[in-house]
Amino acid sequence: MSHFTQPTEYVGRPARRVDALDKVMGRAKYIADYRVPGMLHARCLRSTLPHARIVRLDVTPALKVPGVRAVITSEDFVDHGLYGFPVKDKYMLAYQKVRYVGEPIAAVAADTPQAALAGVQAIVCELEPLPALFDAERALDPDAPQVGPDRTDGRHPNLKSDHMLVCKGDAESELADCPIVLDRRYFTDWQEHAYIEPEGVLAIPTPEGGILVYAPNQSPFINQGNLAMTLGLPHNLVRVIQPTVGGSFGGKDDIIYESSAQVAKLALITGRPVRMVFSREESLVASYKRDAMHMHIRLGADRDGTLRACWFRGILDSGAYASETPFTAWRASIHAMGAYRYKACDVDVYCVYTNNGYAGAFRGFGNPEVCFAVEQTVDELADMLGIDPIDLRLKNCLRLGDETAHGQKLTESMGLVECLTTVRRISDWDRKRAEYSRQTDTDKRRGIGVAIMYHGMSLGAEGADYAGATIAVLPDYSVDLTSGLTDYGTGSRTVFTLIAAEELGVRPERIRIQRPDTNTAIESGPTVASRTTVLGGNAMRAAARNLRQTLDLAAADLLRCDPQQLIRVGEAYVGPDEEAVAWEKIVDHAREMGLILSAHGKWEAPKIVWDHHHGRGTPYMAYVYGAQVAEVEVNMRTGSTQVLHIWAVHDIGKVIFPQGAYGQLYGGITQGLGYALIEQISYRNGYIQETNFESYLIPTSVDVPEITAQFVESAYSYGPYGAKNIAEPSLVPTAPAIANAIAHATGRRVRELPMNLERVLLGHDLQPPASTKPAQIALSIAPRSMPQPAGQSVVRHAAATNGRRS
Amino acid sequence: MLIQLTVNGETIAVEAPPDITLLDLLRDYLNLTGTKEGCAVGECGACSVIMDGRLVNSCLVLAPQADGSEIVTIEGIHAPDGGPNDLQQNFIDYGAVQCGICIPGMIMAGEALLMHNPHPTRQEIRMALAGNLCRCTGYQQIVDAIEATAKQRQGEMG
Numbered sequence: 001m002s003h004f005t006q007p008t009e010y011v012g013r014p015a016r017r018v019d020a021l022d023k024v025m026g027r028a029k030y031i032a033d034y035r036v037p038g039m040l041h042a043r044c045l046r047s048t049l050p051h052a053r054i055v056r057l058d059v060t061p062a063l064k065v066p067g068v069r070a071v072i073t074s075e076d077f078v079d080h081g082l083y084g085f086p087v088k089d090k091y092m093l094a095y096q097k098v099r100y101v102g103e104p105i106a107a108v109a110a111d112t113p114q115a116a117l118a119g120v121q122a123i124v125c126e127l128e129p130l131p132a133l134f135d136a137e138r139a140l141d142p143d144a145p146q147v148g149p150d151r152t153d154g155r156h157p158n159l160k161s162d163h164m165l166v167c168k169g170d171a172e173s174e175l176a177d178c179p180i181v182l183d184r185r186y187f188t189d190w191q192e193h194a195y196i197e198p199e200g201v202l203a204i205p206t207p208e209g210g211i212l213v214y215a216p217n218q219s220p221f222i223n224q225g226n227l228a229m230t231l232g233l234p235h236n237l238v239r240v241i242q243p244t245v246g247g248s249f250g251g252k253d254d255i256i257y258e259s260s261a262q263v264a265k266l267a268l269i270t271g272r273p274v275r276m277v278f279s280r281e282e283s284l285v286a287s288y289k290r291d292a293m294h295m296h297i298r299l300g301a302d303r304d305g306t307l308r309a310c311w312f313r314g315i316l317d318s319g320a321y322a323s324e325t326p327f328t329a330w331r332a333s334i335h336a337m338g339a340y341r342y343k344a345c346d347v348d349v350y351c352v353y354t355n356n357g358y359a360g361a362f363r364g365f366g367n368p369e370v371c372f373a374v375e376q377t378v379d380e381l382a383d384m385l386g387i388d389p390i391d392l393r394l395k396n397c398l399r400l401g402d403e404t405a406h407g408q409k410l411t412e413s414m415g416l417v418e419c420l421t422t423v424r425r426i427s428d429w430d431r432k433r434a435e436y437s438r439q440t441d442t443d444k445r446r447g448i449g450v451a452i453m454y455h456g457m458s459l460g461a462e463g464a465d466y467a468g469a470t471i472a473v474l475p476d477y478s479v480d481l482t483s484g485l486t487d488y489g490t491g492s493r494t495v496f497t498l499i500a501a502e503e504l505g506v507r508p509e510r511i512r513i514q515r516p517d518t519n520t521a522i523e524s525g526p527t528v529a530s531r532t533t534v535l536g537g538n539a540m541r542a543a544a545r546n547l548r549q550t551l552d553l554a555a556a557d558l559l560r561c562d563p564q565q566l567i568r569v570g571e572a573y574v575g576p577d578e579e580a581v582a583w584e585k586i587v588d589h590a591r592e593m594g595l596i597l598s599a600h601g602k603w604e605a606p607k608i609v610w611d612h613h614h615g616r617g618t619p620y621m622a623y624v625y626g627a628q629v630a631e632v633e634v635n636m637r638t639g640s641t642q643v644l645h646i647w648a649v650h651d652i653g654k655v656i657f658p659q660g661a662y663g664q665l666y667g668g669i670t671q672g673l674g675y676a677l678i679e680q681i682s683y684r685n686g687y688i689q690e691t692n693f694e695s696y697l698i699p700t701s702v703d704v705p706e707i708t709a710q711f712v713e714s715a716y717s718y719g720p721y722g723a724k725n726i727a728e729p730s731l732v733p734t735a736p737a738i739a740n741a742i743a744h745a746t747g748r749r750v751r752e753l754p755m756n757l758e759r760v761l762l763g764h765d766l767q768p769p770a771s772t773k774p775a776q777i778a779l780s781i782a783p784r785s786m787p788q789p790a791g792q793s794v795v796r797h798a799a800a801t802n803g804r805r806s
Numbered sequence: 807m808l809i810q811l812t813v814n815g816e817t818i819a820v821e822a823p824p825d826i827t828l829l830d831l832l833r834d835y836l837n838l839t840g841t842k843e844g845c846a847v848g849e850c851g852a853c854s855v856i857m858d859g860r861l862v863n864s865c866l867v868l869a870p871q872a873d874g875s876e877i878v879t880i881e882g883i884h885a886p887d888g889g890p891n892d893l894q895q896n897f898i899d900y901g902a903v904q905c906g907i908c909i910p911g912m913i914m915a916g917e918a919l920l921m922h923n924p925h926p927t928r929q930e931i932r933m934a935l936a937g938n939l940c941r942c943t944g945y946q947q948i949v950d951a952i953e954a955t956a957k958q959r960q961g962e963m964g
């Protein structure tokens with residue numbers, strides 16, 4: 001395709017993030033920064049039991065608390081506020097039962113945050129404990145306590161998803177025939193998104209009886225749909241705007257939809273704006289996490305290291321509600337065997353209900369879990385056979401023209417081998433691998449490890465895959481964009497701006513992209529699955545091309561030539577008489593001609609087919625690939641692991657916004673490093689033990705080493721300019737690369753995440769005593785202060801100096 | 807109680823309860839919302855401000871403790887024309903910003919470091935940022951931006 005080789009003016013060139021200026025000046029407004037006259041403050045009563053029946057819920061005492069304006073329960077929603085996709089199993093406020101510690105039961109709106117808390121404490125709520133389920137591996141036992149909703153199909157009510165299968169040939173007999181078989185079990189623990197901005201939502205009732213919601217969700221249209229459904233409003237009376245979002249990583253979907261419905265209802269009842277902002281403690285207790293996953297893998301190979309068969313079983317502990325975990329389980333199943341060729345493959349993954357919080361979407365979506373298992377097993381095979389781990393991977397990894405275990409032929413955009421060979425070279429792999437293999441120092445040992453990954457692009461067989469965008473020239477000659485896909489820190493607003501600039505031939509500074517708004521943007525499916533650059537980018541490209549056609553016609557008319565004769569010099573149009581005409585003049589002329597200077601674009605992903613029953617087909621339109629190498633130093637006395645350096649080479653197709661792509665890669669690797677070594681959410685008898693950053697540790701600037709990153713731009717014909725995607729895949733191989741480096745350093749495998757001191761040193765856990773306290777304290781933390789009406793009680797004196805630095 | 811302090815060069819007297827924090831005072835009473843709250847227990851650094859020349863977590867300072875002090879917040883960091891100063895511009899140019907919620911705190915930490923150590927190594931920059939959590943960037947481009955600013959400021963002085 002010719003357009004890949006055409007030089008670009010803006011795409012792929014150095015550019016600045018469109019929203020960076022407001023952010024560095026401290027001007028960007030997040031929900032907690034909003035202040036609206038008459039605004040009430042909302043707070044939830046949350047469950048302090050992991051599983052219980054609500055036997056009495058009386059909110060009238062709360063209504064008597066001074067300052068309290070309204071209290072709602074599940075009775076205030078249509079169908080008790082039942083929502084959820086793909087499984088409708090959660091209520092906007094608990095109905096009849098609570099299934100995890102932190103589940104919201106009632107919501108109070110009051111004049112001050114303090115009054116809202118007093119209201120919450122005044123609610124009479126009697127909970128009768130029910131037998132609870134904490135062990136995912138026993139969830140389907142006949143006598144396991146029932147957590148999931150009743151089912152009529154005779155299957156176990158704790159089975160949350162179907163069995164997700166991938167089947168190729170007869171894996172059992174192939175394994176029986178293999179001279180080498182590794183049989184291993186792995187476990188990955190819960191992970192918290194830990195966006196630095198806790199959850200918050202603001203709802204404002206509108207004069208026509210509708211509701212305007214500012215919500216830092218990923219997918220405003222899903223929120224709008226849930227609100228319309230549970231509030232009983234027509235869609236056109238529900239408007240959702242996404243303000244600046246302080247990080248999400250998959251985490252601001254369901255929890256924000258739920259908070260949105262609560263504040264929206266309270267706003268409709270009181271006729272006043274209502275805002276709810278979580279404390280960090282409430283965020284940790286109430287929000288969904290990355291699932292914990294129990295994995296069992298059997299890998300068969302020949303003595304020369306040729307992989308032959310993979311058998312994989314996975315159970316996702318995804319807690320009390322489905323959220324998006326059935327999709328997570330599916331993505332996990334597709335990637336469970338890793339990016340390798342096999343003769344036979346047998347994968348079965350499913351998720352179950354328990355009373356351990358709940359799990360939902362989190363960057364990587366099942367792939368980081370399974371990659372940890374398969375990449376360590378492959379590494380162990382290399383060790384056993386005395387083959388270099390990179391050589392073993394090069395021998396077996398997917399290449400152009402290969403067929404995946406699912407039956408998908410890889411016909412283009414395949415850069416995995418180049419990722420591996422590049423990462424080998426830039427990390428000085430061969431020298432270090434040899435040197436560290438000879439170490440005799442017993443106190444501090446170094447190791448170097450590798451992991452590879454592939455990751456299916458966009459939704460795949462999860463659902464309809466399309467996006468829309470709009471573009472318009474405004475009276476001041478600026479260009480206005482909307483996209484139905486959103487930017488919660490990822491950089492997609494800049495990607496869209498660069499694409500529009502490229503197609504239209506105007507400078508990015510002329511372009512402004514609106515905040516996502518269900519009233520102005522085109523519904524584009526969810527902003528998930530790293531699909532924004534490809535889906536939204538193609539839609540934006542189509543929109544800009546449509547507008548460009550109109551402007552080209554105007555230019556041809558003004559310059560009296562064929563559109564084909566036009567050339568562009570900077571923004572200006574030049575016709576056959578070689579005189580440059582400013583872009584503004586062309587816009588004016590188009591308007592004089594009566595042409596409409598707005599357009600929209602739509603893009604739909606190529607159709608794919610997946611047979612769920614037989615585990616065969618084309619799960620995704622294409623894949624991104626990557627290889628990472630980690631170098632570590634393990635203190636053999638304490639078990640502490642310092643990551644010294646990470647090299648990452650990823651094939652993400654054409655890079656559109658380089659600075660943003662590198663940032664995504666660095667950030668993803670950092671989350672992967674935390675996942676590998678320190679991040680742990682522990683539910684003990686259903687009670688979360690980590691309720692703030694002093695106990696839930698995420699990597700700081702001194703935990704993260706320098707990262708050397710590089711991209712392989714193996715163009716994808718359906719991607720805009722050949723682009724693929726980066727957000728999720730960046731973190732997928734990090735934990736297994738570190739695990740393999742630890743094994744290289746210590747000679748021991750750690751098969752559980754996180755690889756904390758005791759697991760690295762002793763090979764087992766030292767469990768601190770479980771406590772219900774952190775969660776209980778977290779739920780009763782009192783607000784200290786509240787927003788004051790502007791200007792009140794403040795005396796200002798003339799500024800002595802203005803600005804600190806000159 | 808009446809609390810008097812200087813904020814971004816402006817002398818201010820404000821009536822506020824004695825049990826609120828400096829962070830609350832800035833955000834709720836002075837409407838300076840550029841300073842963020844990420845944890846309220848001194849672990850994340852989103853609330854970083856410079857108090858009498860030292861970087862502090864404003865969520866750990868009681869408002870009365872700030873009485874008589876001189877505070878600089880993100881709203882007080884800018885070039886003379888009100889635009890971004892060199893450090894802020896480098897955050898933009900080096901791609902140090904993603905979601906942005908940690909960025910005001912990072913800029914305060916960067917300014918505080920460069921005040922006391924104009925020639926920091928990358929490792930010293932990392933040490934200076936160790937109290938400021940960022941979940942998006944992996945810190946690398948933030949370190950790049952501060953390092954570049956230090957070099958430029960040295961050049962200007964030399």
Ligand code: FES
Pocket residue numbers: 842843844845846847848849850851852853854863864865866
């Ligand atoms: S809010 Fe002050 S350190 Fe986190």
Ligand code: FES
Pocket residue numbers: 196246247489902903904905906907908909939940941942943
């Ligand atoms: S940019 Fe998002 S937390 Fe730092």
